[in-house]
Amino acid sequence: MIISLLGYMGCGKSTIGKSLAKTLLLPFTDLDNYISFHEKKTVQQIFSEHGEIHFRKKEKYYLNELINQNNVVLSLGGGTPIYYDNMKLITDKSISFYLKMSPSELYERLITEKKHRPLISHLNDESLKEFIAKHLFERSAFYEQAEHIIRVSEKKPDEICKEIIHILQSKK
Numbered sequence: 410m411i412i413s414l415l416g417y418m419g420c421g422k423s424t425i426g427k428s429l430a431k432t433l434l435l436p437f438t439d440l441d442n443y444i445s446f447h448e449k450k451t452v453q454q455i456f457s458e459h460g461e462i463h464f465r466k467k468e469k470y471y472l473n474e475l476i477n478q479n480n481v482v483l484s485l486g487g488g489t490p491i492y493y494d495n496m497k498l499i500t501d502k503s504i505s506f507y508l509k510m511s512p513s514e515l516y517e518r519l520i521t522e523k524k525h526r527p528l529i530s531h532l533n534d535e536s537l538k539e540f541i542a543k544h545l546f547e548r549s550a551f552y553e554q555a556e557h558i559i560r561v562s563e564k565k566p567d568e569i570c571k572e573i574i575h576i577l578q579s580k581k
């Protein structure tokens with residue numbers, strides 16, 4: 410089965426996914442990078458040239474392509490679980506981990522990293538705070554359907570990986 414990581418922008422899906430795959434000696438795929446590679450455009454370019462709906466269709470298409478693999482760590486995009494029947498697919502076909510972080514911590518992280526994230530790049534600092542709180546609230550119902558919820562606040566990547574590996578080992 411696939412090991413999938415999901416959660417809000419900036420929670421660490423790409424960072425933790427990479428390091429988890431390295432520790433487990435498994436291949437790693439980041440869905441955003443995969444889309445970008447196959448579409449030959451950055452995620453921001455897809456959003457600005459074709460709009461979000463087009464991005465969501467591509468995201469679904471490439472998720473379908475990847476989700477039936479075995480023994481791979483897959484970091485999803487922040488919005489992947491929210492659209493179509495993606496979350497059902499993710500829970501049916503992978504061991505899913507929600508990397509959960511509070512809105513205020515996400516804000517602290519995202520304030521310096523807005524640029525590459527098309528949904529927030531246009532927001533000033535005050536609106537960013539409000540946006541994250543509301544957006545995370547709306548999305549939580551999907552994220553919380555993950556098989557495992559990992560609280561990642563104030564934990565180092567190493568610690569988070571260890572926690573995930575511990576859960577994976579206890580499933581064997």
Ligand SMILES: Nc1ncnc2c1ncn2[C@@H]1O[C@H](COP(=O)(O)OP(=O)(O)OP(=O)(O)O)[C@@H](O)[C@H]1O
Nearest residue numbers: 417418419420421422423424425486487564565566
């Ligand atoms: N546990 C952690 N402790 C400290 N910094 C972290 C941790 N996890 C991730 N980071 C940092 O937070 C930032 C966001 O992490 P990352 O890009 O992995 O998030 P993401 O969930 O993949 O975001 P997106 O959904 O936008 O792709 C990066 O600068 C990363 O280095």
Ligand SMILES: O=C(O)C1=C[C@@H](O)[C@@H](O)[C@H](O)C1
Nearest residue numbers: 418441452486487488526527
């Ligand atoms: O949270 C989201 O909707 C997104 C998160 C990123 O991973 C990218 O997939 C894109 O910027 C959209």
Ligand SMILES: [Mg+2]
Nearest residue numbers: 422423441484
């Ligand atoms: Mg990422």
